[in-house]
Amino acid sequence: MKKHFLYSLFIGFALLTTACNNSATDGYSEVSYYTFTDGELERPTGYRTWVYVGTPTTPNDMNNGKAPFPEFHNVYIDPVSYDAWKETGQWREGTILIKELVSVDSKAAASGNGYFMGNFIGLEATIKSKELFPNEPGNWAYFSFTNPGSNQLKNTAKAFATNQCNSCHDASAQDDFVFTQYYPVLREAKNIGKGVNPENSAKRQSSGNGSGMTSEGSEWDPTAPTPSDAGVDIPLEKEALFAYLNEGSYRDFATQEKEKHPSLGPHTKIGLPVKVYMNDAIANSLAENKQQHPKGSIIVKEMFDESGTLSGWAVMAKTHDDTDSGKGWFWYEVTSTTDANSIAAMGNGVTGCITCHNIGNRDMVRTSYPFQN
Numbered sequence: 001m002k003k004h005f006l007y008s009l010f011i012g013f014a015l016l017t018t019a020c021n022n023s024a025t026d027g028y029s030e031v032s033y034y035t036f037t038d039g040e041l042e043r044p045t046g047y048r049t050w051v052y053v054g055t056p057t058t059p060n061d062m063n064n065g066k067a068p069f070p071e072f073h074n075v076y077i078d079p080v081s082y083d084a085w086k087e088t089g090q091w092r093e094g095t096i097l098i099k100e101l102v103s104v105d106s107k108a109a110a111s112g113n114g115y116f117m118g119n120f121i122g123l124e125a126t127i128k129s130k131e132l133f134p135n136e137p138g139n140w141a142y143f144s145f146t147n148p149g150s151n152q153l154k155n156t157a158k159a160f161a162t163n164q165c166n167s168c169h170d171a172s173a174q175d176d177f178v179f180t181q182y183y184p185v186l187r188e189a190k191n192i193g194k195g196v197n198p199e200n201s202a203k204r205q206s207s208g209n210g211s212g213m214t215s216e217g218s219e220w221d222p223t224a225p226t227p228s229d230a231g232v233d234i235p236l237e238k239e240a241l242f243a244y245l246n247e248g249s250y251r252d253f254a255t256q257e258k259e260k261h262p263s264l265g266p267h268t269k270i271g272l273p274v275k276v277y278m279n280d281a282i283a284n285s286l287a288e289n290k291q292q293h294p295k296g297s298i299i300v301k302e303m304f305d306e307s308g309t310l311s312g313w314a315v316m317a318k319t320h321d322d323t324d325s326g327k328g329w330f331w332y333e334v335t336s337t338t339d340a341n342s343i344a345a346m347g348n349g350v351t352g353c354i355t356c357h358n359i360g361n362r363d364m365v366r367t368s369y370p371f372q373n
């Protein structure tokens, strides 16, 4: 046993010192688990034999049918970066993490009710490289090979723009853009020392909240009252707003995209078409780079399904001049064009919408403006 252990250490040492540099993490940088061709990441292979770090689950049925990344996320890290993490507690140049998406299949088993893995449905990756991504915060870039509406992954992927993925990781992840708070394998390995296998320790913790995170009530409930005389030119009551959207007069707003664009957010699935309309109040305010948009600002976003048919709307309307951490915005999303009750969220200060929209400093607005098309 011991011999074998020393032997692997030796091999590891020989391999890893080929690039002998000054900092501890740099020594690992020669070994790479990915390939770029013409600036695009080739679909990583062999990752199911890397180090498995955890499986966060964001099932659609706990996210109003619209989890941005359904459902199970099996996360893997390349083995050399895992070793570097154990030794230094840092992500080496060239770290790659894979997130393989798996559907929820059965919800009952001999062991009880729950969520059980079905099929592989998507593949995402993130890479840290100063050399390749000198301008990305933390030098992390994000990729997706998932192909909505197809059962084939893409063969290559371009890095997403910073605000699409990196910013949220920057804001919320525990260890340099990686969500180690949800990966016990990485939490236990941090700085433990090269060659040590933390799983061999007999120590176990009492069940519960290792990540220090708390579970709260519904993120999709409003946290502030919606004023009835908001001074907004659209109705803010459920049935009336739904009727207004169906009737379609927002299509007269002067500022609108000429064409649909593939959604970068979770509205419908990432990649499905959306089209954005803005009234003058918000368009002028964005043009003037205002940090807070005026009361009366309205944005309507049409969402379409795979076949290009309208499938619902997302709406943001400013009911107060003061943003008040998102409570000054009215948030609404409906996932049907025939049923006014299919709402994902409705009201002022919906946490589930805000946590994602408060990225950047454009007062909760995420779409690029001026529009790309």
Ligand code: HEC
Residues within 6 Å of the ligand: 056, 057, 058, 073, 075, 097, 098, 099, 124, 125, 126, 142, 143, 144, 160, 164, 165, 166, 168, 169, 173, 177, 178, 179, 180, 182, 270, 355, 356
């Ligand atoms: C709103 C915040 C948010 C956005 C935006 C976001 N992520 Fe994440 N990401 C998370 C969270 C939270 C986790 C960990 C828990 C989980 O997987 O649900 C995670 C985990 C990951 C992981 C596993 C490694 C890690 O860093 O923990 C990858 C890979 C990943 N995301 C890729 C992407 C890609 C690609 C995009 C852009 C299309 C993206 N993410 C956008 C919140 C976000």
Ligand code: HEC
Residues within 6 Å of the ligand: 068, 164, 262, 263, 264, 265, 266, 267, 274, 276, 299, 300, 301, 314, 315, 316, 331, 332, 333, 344, 345, 350, 352, 353, 354, 356, 357, 364, 365, 366, 367, 368
């Ligand atoms: C996981 C992150 C995320 C969550 C959660 C989220 N959004 Fe978005 N939203 C985005 C991104 C990213 C864009 C810009 C997407 C694009 O242009 O393709 C966007 C765009 C929008 C737009 C068009 C105007 C704008 O800000 O760009 C509206 C309206 C909107 N979202 C409403 C909502 C509502 C209502 C909710 C809650 C039910 C919500 N969003 C939840 C990420 C999110």
